[in-house]
Amino acid sequence: MDHAGWRDCLLEKLLGKYANLNRVQNRFLMKAPYCFIIKPVGLRRYDNIRQFGDSEFIISTSQEDHRVSNRFAEVVSVPIYYDGPIQPGDTVCVHHNVFKFYYDMKGRQRSSWHHLIDDLFIAEPDQIYLFKRGEDWQAPYPFVFVRPIESEDRMFNQTGGLEQMWGELVYKNEKMDEVEQGDIVSYTPDCEYEFKIDDEILYRMYNRNICLKK
Numbered sequence: 001m002d003h004a005g006w007r008d009c010l011l012e013k014l015l016g017k018y019a020n021l022n023r024v025q026n027r028f029l030m031k032a033p034y035c036f037i038i039k040p041v042g043l044r045r046y047d048n049i050r051q052f053g054d055s056e057f058i059i060s061t062s063q064e065d066h067r068v069s070n071r072f073a074e075v076v077s078v079p080i081y082y083d084g085p086i087q088p089g090d091t092v093c094v095h096h097n098v099f100k101f102y103y104d105m106k107g108r109q110r111s112s113w114h115h116l117i118d119d120l121f122i123a124e125p126d127q128i129y130l131f132k133r134g135e136d137w138q139a140p141y142p143f144v145f146v147r148p149i150e151s152e153d154r155m156f157n158q159t160g161g162l163e164q165m166w167g168e169l170v171y172k173n174e175k176m177d178e179v180e181q182g183d184i185v186s187y188t189p190d191c192e193y194e195f196k197i198d199d200e201i202l203y204r205m206y207n208r209n210i211c212l213k214k
Contacts, residue, residue: 186212
């Protein structure tokens, strides 16, 4: 290779390294006006692997199965016009469609509109239901989380049945003053959006869904 060839090759490598560096810098400088920029915890779109003994098992191979989509993310940046409690670095619980793949009409695999670049995604504030800084989960307004309770009916209790439209309030937001964590509350029908938080099933709902307390 002659001198000009070496020069062009070196210039190409330098430009490539500069482009990669610029790409990395832009990842940390990006902020959206109204959306959070997040990345999935573990950099995995799906939470479909379970450990049994010394072996790992894939419990679902469907990329359209919302039950195994990753619901947890790390906040990279908050919206420019956001003044809520969530901060960069927090772990958040998000909508089940944020990280999922889907297939278009021609059967081609696609990412949803949430995918931004590489392992970065965007999520709207109403798609973030819990956040954690340290050990304790907190719910941003207007979301609350309720734990299902066993049925008080003896017949259903013996078969593992759950009380319909009653549960224990586990996480509440700062604008819910009427009830406290641990209260037994009633909620409106068909508002249960199921999540698995710290290995237990909880229902996400809105402040307006809580209608009674014991």
